[in-house]
Amino acid sequence: MSVSSGSSNALGDYLRDRRTRLDPATFGYTGSRRRTAGLRREEVAQRSNISPTWYTWLEQGRGGAPSADVLDRLSKGLMLTEMEREHIYILALGRPPEVQYKPIEGVTPRLQKVLDAMAHSPAFIKSATWDVLAWNRAAAAVLTDYGKLPVEKRNILRLMFGQSSLRAIQEDWESVARYVVGSFRADVARAGATEAIKQLVDELSASSPDFKRLWIANDIAAHHEGVKRLHHPDMGLLQLEFSAFAVDGRPELGMVVYNPVSSEDTEKVQALMERSRAAASADR
Missing domain, CATH: 1.10.260.40 (lambda repressor-like DNA-binding domains)
Structure with a gap:
């Protein structure tokens, strides 16, 4: 046979x-x-x-x-x-093996160069459990300066449900949060990382009633593309189109890229990067 x-x-x-x-x-x-x-x-x-x-x-x-x-x-x-x-x-x-999730701590220099090449498009690479592993200057200036956070805090879920400043700038925080939790759940299931995120889910469920409510809802979402609208306290409305990509040969990694919707949005990203660069120089 x-x-x-x-x-x-x-x-x-x-x-x-x-x-x-x-x-x-x-x-x-x-x-x-x-x-x-x-x-x-x-x-x-x-x-x-x-x-x-x-x-x-x-x-x-x-x-x-x-x-x-x-x-x-x-x-x-x-x-x-x-x-x-x-x-x-x-x-x-006639089928691939079941997914065996393995936590990772970083990315290759080549992948970092890909991020850095996108001068005015905030971009980062995340793990299957949504830990941010690498980012470019635009992401640090516009989204979050991950380099100033302890490694264990560089998690999108922790930031989404733990930082009031991030919540305040979202145009529709409830919809964004629901989408984030649904996409996170889908990525975790796809990567076979259900056990790996148990502690994170328990922590967030205990500290954030909103997360607990959304997690119990069991919704699933596809994290592919859309528009993020941020209300910056100084720059006003900032609109960014985002796209999510798989990293070829690294199924445990995902890249998210945010492109300014208009030339005005590009100018706002540039202004935030200049401000970030000036602040870094002053700290030296």
């Missing part, structure tokens, strides 16, 4: 290819003559904690589809990357 799709034995062919690419010496398998490259089947089976017979059957396309547990063992035994692990799931089961 074939366990593959697209060829007579796509999974077996792929496992065999990965096996023959591994250097036996790396794993301490030395001292015996080898007629073929890579690890032997029994060596992969040993590393994957499955029987040699079962592994042989998998390469031969016999025995039916392996379980998710077996595929995870094979991924470790063959030292597969996350992308390669996802590939064998699709070959064997």
Whole structure:
């Protein structure tokens, strides 16, 4: 019985290819003559904690589809990357593996350069749990100067429900808050991070009746694009069109970019950035 799709034995062919690419010496398998490259089947089976017979059957396309547990063992035994692990799931089961959320602490310098290249468009990168990991100067000047906050406070939900100044400048705080909570819930579920945000949800539910009410409502929203309207105490109404993007190859990250709606809005962003730059120079 074939366990593959697209060829007579796509999974077996792929496992065999990965096996023959591994250097036996790396794993301490030395001292015996080898007629073929890579690890032997029994060596992969040993590393994957499955029987040699079962592994042989998998390469031969016999025995039916392996379980998710077996595929995870094979991924470790063959030292597969996350992308390669996802590939064998699709070959064997016709679906990707369940999401395994892993918290992260920062972004690459290349991603930071992408943010910095948007001179007058506030932009930031957030995690699946909505921690702000990186931002540009425009975001610091217009939205929040995240660099002045402790790392644990750089969370969009904490800011939304914990800072009265942010609440005051929103044109329709109730609608914005409902949208934020619904989008947050969707991102967390998509990333498999439900357990990771339990403490945050408990804290906010205890400190903010508004958050508790919106969280209990169980609404879901799509965080893709829209218009943010801020009533700045000095600049007046500031309108920003926002778009949310996935970071290719980093499904746990999302980029949000705010573009001024009009030339007048652009001038207001520039003025706020100049003010921020002057304040930073005065502090030195």
